[in-house]
Amino acid sequence: MDLQSIEPYSILDARGLTCPMPLLKTKKTLKDVPIGEILEIWGTDPGSKNDIPHFGAKKGNAFLGFVDDDEGYTRYFIRKG
Amino acid sequence: MASTSFWSSLKEEARRNYIAVFEQEWPTWLAGIFLAIVALLIFLWQGPWGVAAGYRNLGDWIVYGAGGGGDRPFSPWLHPIALTNTGLVVGALVSAMLSRQFKIHRAPPLEYAKSLIGGVFMGAGAVLAAGCNVGGFYTAAAMFDMGGLAMMAGLIAGAWIGLRYLLWEMEHLQQKGVEQRPSNDAWVKIQPYLGGTVLILVIAAFYGYSLLDKTDLGGLLFFGLLIGLIMHRSRFCFVRAFRCPFMTGDAEMVKVVAMSLMIYGMGTAVIKWAWIQEPSMGVTHNFWIGSLFGGVIFGIGMLLAGGCASSTLWRIGEGQTKMVLTLLAFALTNSALASFLKNHDLYDKMGQGLFIPDTLTWYVTVPSFLLFFVFWAFVAIWNEKSEKFVVF
Numbered sequence: 001m002d003l004q005s006i007e008p009y010s011i012l013d014a015r016g017l018t019c020p021m022p023l024l025k026t027k028k029t030l031k032d033v034p035i036g037e038i039l040e041i042w043g044t045d046p047g048s049k050n051d052i053p054h055f056g057a058k059k060g061n062a063f064l065g066f067v068d069d070d071e072g073y074t075r076y077f078i079r080k081g
Numbered sequence: 082m083a084s085t086s087f088w089s090s091l092k093e094e095a096r097r098n099y100i101a102v103f104e105q106e107w108p109t110w111l112a113g114i115f116l117a118i119v120a121l122l123i124f125l126w127q128g129p130w131g132v133a134a135g136y137r138n139l140g141d142w143i144v145y146g147a148g149g150g151g152d153r154p155f156s157p158w159l160h161p162i163a164l165t166n167t168g169l170v171v172g173a174l175v176s177a178m179l180s181r182q183f184k185i186h187r188a189p190p191l192e193y194a195k196s197l198i199g200g201v202f203m204g205a206g207a208v209l210a211a212g213c214n215v216g217g218f219y220t221a222a223a224m225f226d227m228g229g230l231a232m233m234a235g236l237i238a239g240a241w242i243g244l245r246y247l248l249w250e251m252e253h254l255q256q257k258g259v260e261q262r263p264s265n266d267a268w269v270k271i272q273p274y275l276g277g278t279v280l281i282l283v284i285a286a287f288y289g290y291s292l293l294d295k296t297d298l299g300g301l302l303f304f305g306l307l308i309g310l311i312m313h314r315s316r317f318c319f320v321r322a323f324r325c326p327f328m329t330g331d332a333e334m335v336k337v338v339a340m341s342l343m344i345y346g347m348g349t350a351v352i353k354w355a356w357i358q359e360p361s362m363g364v365t366h367n368f369w370i371g372s373l374f375g376g377v378i379f380g381i382g383m384l385l386a387g388g389c390a391s392s393t394l395w396r397i398g399e400g401q402t403k404m405v406l407t408l409l410a411f412a413l414t415n416s417a418l419a420s421f422l423k424n425h426d427l428y429d430k431m432g433q434g435l436f437i438p439d440t441l442t443w444y445v446t447v448p449s450f451l452l453f454f455v456f457w458a459f460v461a462i463w464n465e466k467s468e469k470f471v472v473f
Contacts, residue, residue, distance in 0.1 A: 015258030015260060015261060016188045016189050016192065016259030016261065017256075017258065018388075018403070019318065019320075019321075019388075020320075020328060020384075023328070024328065027328075027329065028251055042258060046316070050106065050316065055331075070263060071260070072261040072262060072263035072264065
């Protein structure tokens, strides 16, 4: 899947936040995303590269991948299952 | 031709190993084993590994430097735990640079405030418990001091309270993300060379201490460097062992810390039982009032700050600016509260060390210790599936 062309249902801006806030906010925000829709998360915490993919692949959700943006943050994509 | 082939083969192998060690993240279970081994080496080398006393030394110096009076504090260059802590920060810095990941991270204002308040809580909790998540829990438990287990109970309770606060904060306080400056390409390319230079300087410092007939202190600086390297490469965080069972149900860090403690504890049992080190060594924690309530306060603080005593240090090494506030608040609070309690004869009322084998004998203590941590891991694994303790 081409991550750059994904149109997410919503975007969570967690830039500058550190563990555990990006994961905590991801979990909370994902609750409001309809099944089948995609949540995009913007993060800068290096720990998120482990935490978010691990969490995003649980509970029937699908972690679609992440891309490092030129602006110094990482974009993560989770499809709600 | 043979020589060219040998060197190209060596170069290729070195490149592949460099990628495996410094570009790929280490699994936390491996870090748990390494950490227990280094902690045991420190125990054999000098004494039980701790962190909070190094923070206090920093706090004492800030108070003394600001004209707060009192005796001149112990020199940080001759203070065993301050040196280990210095090694930890530098080890994480070296690791971050060798993996081209060092970057100044900025945080939203609320995060800086929480880092400061979290540091105050942790500094206070570490005085009451006579140690932090390392000295008061990890090492204390491995030394078979009952205070370590009492602090563990407190940390679990504190993590639950801290997480409830974070959930409240998410509902009631809005904060926007903060843009970060993208890393400059030249800066990224030069990092491994800078990291390698710092590593050579630390090794030189070890030999420098040896020349001054202080090899023991040079060794502690080097052990600290190894811990910083291990923790940064694996992003080893004790907080996750106490927080994740309530937050996502994830049991990974509980399993890792439990396994690490079993290795550390069994190594300690061999060392103490064989009298290689004094059996009562490291049994100095405030069981049970100080350990339990100190653990609760420390647990709240580590959730607010987003890091414990050890992870605050390695996160500073990778460039997390907000953790510098945690370090300073922890150090000053720890120094001030310790002085207050001692000046008012309150410190002794917090409890005293209880060496478990003195009560249960070694024969009962060793299997009980193992079973206890196996039980903790199994409860966490059961919770991962059932989510019984997950709070939202």
